[in-house]
Amino acid sequence: MFIQDLSLPFLNQFFDLFCDVMNNDFLEYTKNQRKYFLTDLYSKEKYKYFLHSSYRKTLIAIENDEVIGFLVADQTFGGVGFISWLGVLKQNRGKGVGTELVKFYEDFCKDKNAHLVEAYTFPKSIGFYKRLNFFEVGTRSKGYFGVKNIIVDKEI
Ligand SMILES: CC(C)(COP(=O)(O)OP(=O)(O)OC[C@H]1O[C@@H](n2cnc3c(N)ncnc32)[C@H](O)[C@@H]1OP(=O)(O)O)[C@@H](O)C(=O)NCCC(=O)NCCS
Secondary structure: OOEEEEEEEHHHHHHHHHHHHHHHHHOOHHHHEEEHHHHHHHHHHHHHHHHOOOOOOEEEEEEEEEEEEEEEOOOOOOEEEEEEEEEEOOHHHOHHHHHHHHHHHHHHHHOOOEEEEEEOOOOHHHHHHHOOOOOOEEOOOOHHHOOOOOEEEEOO
């Protein structure tokens, strides 16, 4: 398994997995919100655009030429890297893929002289971030899109 930046040849595979995880795991969001993400905010066309923009950082994990995980983040701002989406193909979970994606992003942030990585997560996934030494900053009972957010940070 290896991690690399999203590239055009993997766009379709990545987006299929992104849709799969969005519709099966991010059930904190309503069906309409998930549809809005997939057809507008984070549509395949947007990701194609992100490939050439200097704003997003999208990583994919590849095994046997197949995309098995992704991490969607920014390029750091003010010394802080922000993780927006993280997902691993269901049958590949629990094998360290999520950890490798986050570590790769941490290294990228360090190279940019950033001092902090931030994410927001949900009760079901907080354990994953704590395993990676993120600390819980606090909770917004109504955060982005009205959903409960647990904010986690890691100094790097
Ligand atoms: C959360 C997710 C990305 C983790 O990826 P993964 O590849 O399965 O994680 P890893 O194998 O690297 O796990 C690292 C450690 O965290 C633990 N862990 C993983 N998911 C966990 C969870 N939801 N709760 C508690 N611990 C968890 C693993 O057991 C492992 O512990 P170990 O080091 O003692 O073996 C994956 O489960 C996923 O895609 N979930 C659905 C989408 C999601 O919830 N994304 C994150 C929300 S922001």
